[in-house]
Amino acid sequence: xNTIHIPTPLRPFTDKKESVEVSGGTVGELLADLTRRxxxxxxxxxxxxxxxxNFVNVYLNDEDIRxxxxxxxxxxxxxxxxxxxxxxxxxxxxxxxxxxxxxxxxAVPDLSQDEIKRYSRHLIMPEVGMDGQRKLKAGSVLCIxxxxxxSPAAMYLAAAGLGRxxxxxxxxxxxxxxxxxxxxxxxxxxxxxxxxxRDRLRTLNPHVHVDTYDTSLSxxxxxxxxxxxxxxLDGTDNFPTRxxxxxxCVLSGKPNAYGSIFRFEGQASVFAARNGxxxxxxxxxxxxxxxxxxxxxxxxxxxxxxxxxxxxxTETIKLILGVGEPLIGRFLVYDALRMRFRELKLRKxxxxxxxxxxxxxxxxxxxxxxxxxxxxxEVQAGAPADDWEITATELKRxxxxxxxxxxxxxxxxxxxxxxxxxxxxLIPLGELPRRYQELDPSREIITQCKVGxxxxxxxxxxxxxxxxxxxxxxxxxxxWIDQVDPSQPKY
Ligand SMILES: [Zn+2]
Numbered sequence: 001x002n003t004i005h006i007p008t009p010l011r012p013f014t015d016k017k018e019s020v021e022v023s024g025g026t027v028g029e030l031l032a033d034l035t036r037r038x039x040x041x042x043x044x045x046x047x048x049x050x051x052x053x054n055f056v057n058v059y060l061n062d063e064d065i066r067x068x069x070x071x072x073x074x075x076x077x078x079x080x081x082x083x084x085x086x087x088x089x090x091x092x093x094x095x096x097x098x099x100x101x102x103x104x105x106x107a108v109p110d111l112s113q114d115e116i117k118r119y120s121r122h123l124i125m126p127e128v129g130m131d132g133q134r135k136l137k138a139g140s141v142l143c144i145x146x147x148x149x150x151s152p153a154a155m156y157l158a159a160a161g162l163g164r165x166x167x168x169x170x171x172x173x174x175x176x177x178x179x180x181x182x183x184x185x186x187x188x189x190x191x192x193x194x195x196x197x198r199d200r201l202r203t204l205n206p207h208v209h210v211d212t213y214d215t216s217l218s219x220x221x222x223x224x225x226x227x228x229x230x231x232x233l234d235g236t237d238n239f240p241t242r243x244x245x246x247x248x249c250v251l252s253g254k255p256n257a258y259g260s261i262f263r264f265e266g267q268a269s270v271f272a273a274r275n276g277x278x279x280x281x282x283x284x285x286x287x288x289x290x291x292x293x294x295x296x297x298x299x300x301x302x303x304x305x306x307x308x309x310x311x312x313x314t315e316t317i318k319l320i321l322g323v324g325e326p327l328i329g330r331f332l333v334y335d336a337l338r339m340r341f342r343e344l345k346l347r348k349x350x351x352x353x354x355x356x357x358x359x360x361x362x363x364x365x366x367x368x369x370x371x372x373x374x375x376x377x378e379v380q381a382g383a384p385a386d387d388w389e390i391t392a393t394e395l396k397r398x399x400x401x402x403x404x405x406x407x408x409x410x411x412x413x414x415x416x417x418x419x420x421x422x423x424x425x426l427i428p429l430g431e432l433p434r435r436y437q438e439l440d441p442s443r444e445i446i447t448q449c450k451v452g453x454x455x456x457x458x459x460x461x462x463x464x465x466x467x468x469x470x471x472x473x474x475x476x477x478x479x480w481i482d483q484v485d486p487s488q489p490k491y
Pocket of ligand 1 (some may be wrong): 084278279280282353356
């Protein structure tokens with residue numbers, strides 16, 4: 001026996017079945033068996049001459065039959081066929097995770113006349129309809145961060161009529177945010193992101209209730225903040241918060257609509273520890289600090305969070321409606337350069353420290369420490385800060401005094417093109433282990449990056465290979481520009 005997946009538009013002709021069991025030795029025989037059972041399908045799939053219509057693609061497993069032997073392609077038992085007409089793709093199956101059942105079971109509010117008009121394109125869809133729209137109105141999401149991912153997610157969720165949207169953020173809108181954080185506009189630069197987000201969401205949809213939390217998410221407040229919400233949408237950009245969100249979601253039983261972005265690549269999944277893997281099943285431990293650069297260090301294509309944030313919003317809506325196939329147990333990887341999506345299977349790890357059988361994490365921990373991050377002043381244990389750090393004004397004074405200092409810029413070449421300290425030498429942090437011999441250990445070296453974190457690691461590395469006269473420029477080039485050379489652009 002073989003399975004044929006039926007796309008949504010053709011299900012009216014298969015008694016609403018999403019898949020049909022058929023038998024035969026070739027693709028053509030399977031399709032013939034299908035149309036024998038459901039005669040109404042025939043005219044949608046075939047022309048009068050009996051040829052497959054050209055807007056209907058048929059895939060055998062993951063392969064388009066046009067690149068195989070078309071209808072003559074032989075099939076093995078267990079192979080599946082997918083019919084993909086040009087209007088739609090995929091083959092959803094309906095599974096409702098238990099987290100979403102709670103939202104579904106709650107008393108749902110009625111819709112006003114205005115809301116009925118506003119959501120009319122939802123209301124005429126059988127998968128949403130009046131009941132679904134009322135579920136959305138009763139539903140709630142907490143967005144961690146009003147940045148690149150939080151922006152598109154919150155905007156689409158507000159527009160879609162999700163009743164309650166919470167946002168946790170403590171940041172202020174900066175010019176460098178505007179390339180991708182569409183919740184904020186140019187006039188918002190300098191305002192709190194929460195104020196800007198609230199205004200934007202209210203303009204989009206005044207029927208939505210927006211809660212703002214002017215705080216950074218911490219082990220102390222996470223469980224309390226998560227409590228009133230159905231879904232947590234992780235839009236964070238750092239590992240400590242990502243693990244904190246994961247663990248707090250597992251401990252409180254909330255689904256985590258996860259997304260992450262870097263340069264041209266995005267990832268998305270739904271971690272729902274009660275019936276699927278969690279983030280720690282995938283990555284039990286964080287990478288060592290510095291191995292994986294942040295967006296601030298590595299950059300991100302401005303449109304990328306638009307794609308990934310909207311995927312997170314889509315999953316949130318599906319969880320609340322209880323429709324479709326959630327991205328649970330699946331890890332979606334999106335490559336914008338190749339314009340390709342890949343899906344990896346995720347499995348629940350029985351040894352997972354937070355959702356496994358012998359869990360060792362039963363309450364929220366210190367995630368900064370867990371991720372190996374300590375305040376900069378503790379990087380070199382035991383040494384007083386002044387011994388290995390130098391401030392921008394002190395560096396300027398010493399340069400003016402004619403001291404022989406080698407300023408080692410460890411940023412990437414494209415960052416160096418934007419701004420630099422005159423006379424500095426560029427060796428990106430990643431190249432330092434194989435290029436440090438180019439440096440003269442007898443000279444005093446000042447390591448420098450954008451804000452001081454990468455250069456602290458560079459200084460630490462140089463110490464470890466025997467350099468004794470190394471200092472780190474505190475606050476990096478940003479502080480240098482602020483305090484010494486405001487003529488240079490900041491990024
Ligand atoms: Zn887990």
